[in-house]
Amino acid sequence: MTVTTAPGGARLKKPSWRDPRLLVGILLVLASVAGVVSLVAAADQTTEAFAASQPIAVGEQLTPDKLHRVKVRLGDVEQHYLTPASGADYGLVAVQRIGKDQLLPRESLGTVDKLDRKPVAVTIDEALPPQAVAGSRVDVWVALPDNRNGFSEPTLLLRGAEIAQLTPGSSALGAQRSTVVMVLVPDGQMPKLLGAQANKAKISVVWNPGGDT
Template sequence: MSANTTAAAVRLKKPSWKDPRLLLGLLLVLASVAGVVSLLGAADRTAEIYAAKEPIAVGEKVTAGNVNRVKVRLGDLESHYLTAESGLPEGLVALQRIGPDQLVPKESLGKADALNRKPVAITIDEALPEQAAAGSRVDAWVALPDARNGFSEPKLLLPGAEIAEVTPGSTTLGSSRSTVVLVLVTDEQMPKLLGAQANKARISVVWNPGGGTR
């Protein structure tokens, strides 16, 4: 048998299961299949997450009475939300407003002493735009009484304050219906607002579409 014939026979020899190249190829194929199956399984995984039944105001406790369990696919984002598996926390309140049907983010909860804003009622006589609802931002302008039985030029007191609640006020004989707006006020802003109210200042609330403070 010639040398060429011998070389061809070697090349056409049936591969052995002990061939390391064949084993390496099989391992790579199996690893790829396992990775795809794992990825598809994770993408299809649903988790029970708590969602608000109704608006949860700042400072309000999150309890079984104001949340529902909903099944959703969140993937890697699941750790950012309150899950039924972890259970409802005790002694925690909402640090931010949580809207109806909104999933409850963990970062929106904390101890009551971590609250840096408190709701204060402001009664106004003028009509508010529809956009000035709970969760939106408003600017509060204050005009203090002057010596001529009038009011001084309005000054911006609360820029970009968040509304916690809007409630129609009572109507008295000969007067128009007032509106009570609960706004969230920081401790630093509190003295000026309470002082203005104590001095019977005229307070006007203006919707702030930008939503930011100045």
């Protein structure tokens, strides 16, 4: 009995490195791997920056213990923030309040002579709402003493003044507890507030949710 091969029958051939289809497949795999590597590298372009390890109030000096390092993606705005690569300008003071764990914009730091607002302690007996915290805004009202051992009608002295710090004041036994509010006062308004304090005026602080607008 004789076995014959059908006409046109194809025999399987062993793949060769010279096969164009195999080379194209290898190139596609390499291109895909390179694309994934590039994407991961682009997504991981982080840099070290300084963040505040505690709140830094306006006028407070920048020191090493107030900073810690974090890894962030800053991209094109890196030059606007304080980083270990550029160095920390210790000795400068905060001209804007910096919250805990916030990055340090360079514009938030400056020299003492650049401060156009300075903290003034105002002692109040009335309670402030919980929203009135360091960094929030308040209005400062002043009522000057009159000739009848009372006070004149209150007038608005400062609108939207920023709170630098809140400190519970001392109180006698059974007396109402006071609060010392450190208010940031512009240089132009400083004489009026200090004059009101010197004249034993009644000073009230009212939380202003709208800010300085």
